[in-house]
Amino acid sequence: MNEEFYTLKEAMLYSQRIGQLSKALWKAVEKDWQNWIKPYDLNINEHHILWISYHLEGATISDIAKFGVMHVSTAFNFSKKLEERGLLSFSKRDTDKRNTYVNVTPEGKELLERMYENYHDTTHSVIEGSIPIKEIYGKFPDFMEVTAVIRNIYGDDFMDIFEKSLQNIDNSTKPKSK
Amino acid sequence: MNEEFYTLKEAMLYSQRIGQLSKALWKAVEKDWQNWIKPYDLNINEHHILWISYHLEGATISDIAKFGVMHVSTAFNFSKKLEERGLLSFSKRDTDKRNTYVNVTPEGKELLERMYENYHDTTHSVIEGSIPIKEIYGKFPDFMEVTAVIRNIYGDDFMDIFEKSLQNIDNSTKPKSK
Numbered sequence: 001m002n003e004e005f006y007t008l009k010e011a012m013l014y015s016q017r018i019g020q021l022s023k024a025l026w027k028a029v030e031k032d033w034q035n036w037i038k039p040y041d042l043n044i045n046e047h048h049i050l051w052i053s054y055h056l057e058g059a060t061i062s063d064i065a066k067f068g069v070m071h072v073s074t075a076f077n078f079s080k081k082l083e084e085r086g087l088l089s090f091s092k093r094d095t096d097k098r099n100t101y102v103n104v105t106p107e108g109k110e111l112l113e114r115m116y117e118n119y120h121d122t123t124h125s126v127i128e129g130s131i132p133i134k135e136i137y138g139k140f141p142d143f144m145e146v147t148a149v150i151r152n153i154y155g156d157d158f159m160d161i162f163e164k165s166l167q168n169i170d171n172s173t174k175p176k177s178k
Numbered sequence: 179m180n181e182e183f184y185t186l187k188e189a190m191l192y193s194q195r196i197g198q199l200s201k202a203l204w205k206a207v208e209k210d211w212q213n214w215i216k217p218y219d220l221n222i223n224e225h226h227i228l229w230i231s232y233h234l235e236g237a238t239i240s241d242i243a244k245f246g247v248m249h250v251s252t253a254f255n256f257s258k259k260l261e262e263r264g265l266l267s268f269s270k271r272d273t274d275k276r277n278t279y280v281n282v283t284p285e286g287k288e289l290l291e292r293m294y295e296n297y298h299d300t301t302h303s304v305i306e307g308s309i310p311i312k313e314i315y316g317k318f319p320d321f322m323e324v325t326a327v328i329r330n331i332y333g334d335d336f337m338d339i340f341e342k343s344l345q346n347i348d349n350s351t352k353p354k355s356k
Binding site: 008010011013014017018021023028032051069084116119120125126128129130132140141145147148149150153162165168169170 | 184194211304319
């Protein structure tokens with residue numbers, strides 16, 4: 001497959017570029033994320049699970065694992081912890097006894113909303129670092145190349161959930177200036 | 179700073195987009211990287227340190243930490259392990275007694291070259307997932323938006339080292355078809 005379509009050198013250069021950029025970007029995102037959620041006694045996996053459950057409105061553990069890019073056992077264990085804290089609830093469906101569905105409780109929703117309200121209490125280096133692009137183009141970058149690569153790796157399902165979750169924020173959040 | 183320049187909703191949407199994309203991209207890169215280096219008894223940090231030392235030709239531990247986006251203690255501990263395995267050597271400079279300089283030994287170079295030769299022995303999902311873009315545009319994506327954001331977060335130094343390391347590959351590797 002793809003024989004002769006690219007040279008080893010091209011692959012090497014590209015792989016170093018994407019490796020270095022994706023590591024640096026993720027580490028910056030991770031640090032901002034950790035600073036933001038620290039006061040709420042959540043780790044990144046827990047917050048990610050809460051957030052996915054909120055946007056998917058009845059996700060299965062395997063949906064959460066897939067969309068959260070985490071192992072099923074990680075998704076399960078942290079969901080269990082969030083359930084014990086009263087932030088998530090588990091249910092079965094009559095039509096589907098095999099899967100466990102995860103829903104955000106009113107307490108979970110309240111917590112997520114409080115976190116959004118306090119979003120600007122911590123530094124978000126990635127947002128700050130993107131402002132010069134917004135100044136030039138009038139909007140934050142949309143990373144079409146990254147999106148295309150991820151669609152090819154993770155599939156259309158993954159991107160559909162991604163777009164749906166962004167749509168939810170777009171519909172639910174009222175515009176409010178910083 | 180940046181008061182009223184973007185709404186909370188815009189920040190929220192952008193932060194979810196970049197969070198989700200950067201996590202998914204990094205996890206795919208990480209998996210490809212792990213599969214590639216597994217036969218050589220190295221972890222990602224160790225390989226990254228070897229690679230940085232190779233391209234920087236006399237890096238300090240703090241250069242490695244900065245460019246490798248890792249803690250100084252991580253950079254130090256794994257460099258020490260690589261030194262014990264004979265893949266790196268440490269030295270002091272007469273002009274600078276405070277810093278320890280790290281160099282790749284001939285054994286380290288030989289290992290890195292062997293790894294590049296065997297690059298195609300494992301799957302690189304990120305390369306495979308980028309091929310449709312190469313088919314359309316004639317080259318692998320260059321991620322200009324991500325690069326700009328990272329330059330703003332990590333500074334010009336970081337990008338200079340990045341460009342230098344890519345240049346090194348460009349000059350040293352002979353074109354060879356897959």
